[in-house]
Amino acid sequence: MATGRTHRTATRSRGIPEATVARLPLYLRALTGLSERSVPTVSSEELAAAAGVNSAKLRKDFSYLGSYGTRGVGYDVEYLVYQISRELGLTQDWPVVIVGIGNLGAALANYGGFASRGFRVAALIDADPAMAGKPVAGIPVQHSDDLERIIADNGVSIGVIATPAGAAQPVCDRLVAAGVTSILNFAPTVLTVPDGVDVRKVDLSIELQILAFHEQRKAGEEADAAAAAAEAGAGDTAPVVAAKVRGGSGGRGKGPDGDVPAVMPA
Amino acid sequence: MATGRTHRTATRSRGIPEATVARLPLYLRALTGLSERSVPTVSSEELAAAAGVNSAKLRKDFSYLGSYGTRGVGYDVEYLVYQISRELGLTQDWPVVIVGIGNLGAALANYGGFASRGFRVAALIDADPAMAGKPVAGIPVQHSDDLERIIADNGVSIGVIATPAGAAQPVCDRLVAAGVTSILNFAPTVLTVPDGVDVRKVDLSIELQILAFHEQRKAGEEADAAAAAAEAGAGDTAPVVAAKVRGGSGGRGKGPDGDVPAVMPA
DNA sequence: GCATGTGAACAGATTCACAGCT
DNA sequence: AGCTGTGAATCTGTTCACATGC
Structure with missing residues (x-):
């Protein structure tokens, strides 16, 4: 059922992009690290490196919160920690x-x-x-x-x-x-x-599945060739069943080499 | 430097968008559920509902994999399970x-x-x-x-x-x-x-922090709503409105947009 | 001089809406 | 008639590059 509808007045001044919100905790963590080491100020470049993002993105993100930096200098660590905490609602319990x-x-x-x-x-x-x-x-x-x-x-x-x-x-x-x-x-x-x-x-298993996708891709030519071979083989063996006889019920033929289905949960 | 992913040098026309890859496991889970209940085919609408996305997105996602559906009918569950598993690299151990x-x-x-x-x-x-x-x-x-x-x-x-x-x-x-x-x-x-x-x-604590942000914003919106009501009603009704009124869904005209789960998945 | 803050260009993802097939 | 598959339109997010101000 459609539920839906986000609020329309959304972008008054509190229009912080979702992607930015998702990065604020990252910045906050990097900042608390600096704070613990008593670093007084950071540049967008340094903080971005610590948080694992690029500096343009970081500056853009901060610009949605306000102008909390000092040109030519950088950001005051303690002040930023407070501002981000407040924005995230972490100043309350x-x-x-x-x-x-x-x-x-x-x-x-x-x-x-x-x-x-x-x-x-x-x-x-x-x-x-x-x-x-x-x-x-x-x-x-x-x-x-x-x-x-x-x-x-x-x-x-x-x-x-x-x-x-x-x-x-x-x-x-x-x-x-x-x-x-x-x-x-x-x-x-x-x-x-x-x-x-x-x-x-x-979802833990989703994360692993995404990694598996990229891992497979990395295997590159080898896996690709294998897949291609399997697909080529499809022309005269099992997968034809899958391709043509769909709708069939239970009995799906075994794949090209042994363990095709493989994906049923326990 | 950091994330250096080779651009879409990809293989052939294998340019599956990252956002799509991230949803494939979701579809796969919904499909295995259907498979266990021996459902032979699904429409994009049904499957989308089961996976918690909207149907246009799902069809677009599947279009990157190939044309595995049947117009006028839907998708063969077993066949799709196999195709997605293969695409994700889950047919191997x-x-x-x-x-x-x-x-x-x-x-x-x-x-x-x-x-x-x-x-x-x-x-x-x-x-x-x-x-x-x-x-x-x-x-x-x-x-x-x-x-x-x-x-x-x-x-x-x-x-x-x-x-x-x-x-x-x-x-x-x-x-x-x-x-x-x-x-x-x-x-x-x-x-x-x-x-x-x-x-x-x-990161568990990051997820909670994102929730806290929205939670805080919700509280603010209640205040906003109350303010707006006060403004509109001009001292008519009391701010009782701000009380816990959740889940709403009174009449309201048809929602033009789908049923997005409000927050983007990880 | 130097680093922030931001409009503008760009890239990517989502949604729309309909053509095309069954 | 119904549902997929997809170009086109739209929206969201990222990157660029430079004006702005310390």
Whole structure:
């Protein structure tokens, strides 16, 4: 169903491009590094190198925030740290709940990067009664029956879903109903949420698949030749089936050399 | 200098846009779901809904792969699964090493999504001698002294870094020197790699920071809305509007645009 | 002189809308 | 009639190059 529609008044003055927002945390990290080493100022060139982007992009990004630099000199590190933190909303405290305390959930609970940036793990929630009360990263796991109360009691607006795929949508629905408006989803599922709720997803296997694509490409001539050979072979062997007899059901012939299908999940 | 990717020297007309590549795994997942339920064909509309994108984009994406659909009918599920798998390089087996077996590394080792898509965890490596020999996810952890040998013995070209930030660059250097050409980095550091090596990073705290930005903006918009209402109503109704009114979707005319999930995927 | 900040050119991705095939 | 495949239009993001101000 079409939900849709972004706000129209969007670009008043708070029109920071999404791509820029996604880089602000990167700059912030580089800046905190400099701050810790008591570096007072940086040029766009230096900071860009530390953040792994190019300097023109960095200057453009900063220009959306305002003119916080000094021509001929550079940027004041502490000042920029503050401005970016404020822009990202990190000057306030964000209570977060993590739902699904398996391996990944536990890893997230232990992840130091949260606490150090204004995020506070307010609660860990799991559906397994055996987990209830068990401390993970020093925080006792609570049963999911209490999810709504926990959200309300802690004023949580950001939820992290680290459940198995099947549980993700129901959990998401409950989080949203309870008042959560931002969700970070680690489950390999497309979540459906009402308008006004933001979802970001992190999918480990997707990242690897993208790498595999490039890796295959790199293998270059070899892989290319192999693929070409396989495709050429298609003219008189198995894949013809795939190419012509589609719609067929179950029995798909095995590929050219052994393991064609290969992609069914366990 | 940094990311030096050879331009689209690509092979023949193999110029698949990066944005499209990043979505192929998404389509693949939706398709495997359909395949498991023995659905023989899908329309671009249906598949797009399942993958959480809009149908024009999906058709455009598929057009880069070739003409694998049937006009008036749709796409053959099994055939598409095979084509996308092949394009992503998932019809071959990719041995992967995970370096840094802390909470996160263990979670990754246990993550089912790898094995099910052509990725095989060939080895777990950690710098802590106390970990050596201990099985995680059924695989004995090996000491990092042997990193080079492990890479070579297993023909590994993809490495996953899940170490603390400080160890990431040295580990990366050793992986690359040993022959790894694709790296998935979970450590919160910018890695420097030679040309020809791909790095993708997953940063949990960055994702949360992006959510925080939007969360903050939402709060601001509520205020804006209240202000606008006040302005329009001229002291008519109270700012009660600012209360939690979410998910809205009252009547509103047909939305001209699709159902974009509000935030761009990683 | 030197580095920021920014309009303008460029490149890439998304969406539209319809021609073309089944 | 229905759905794919794709040029054209649009939108978003990046890079260039230089005027601007310390």
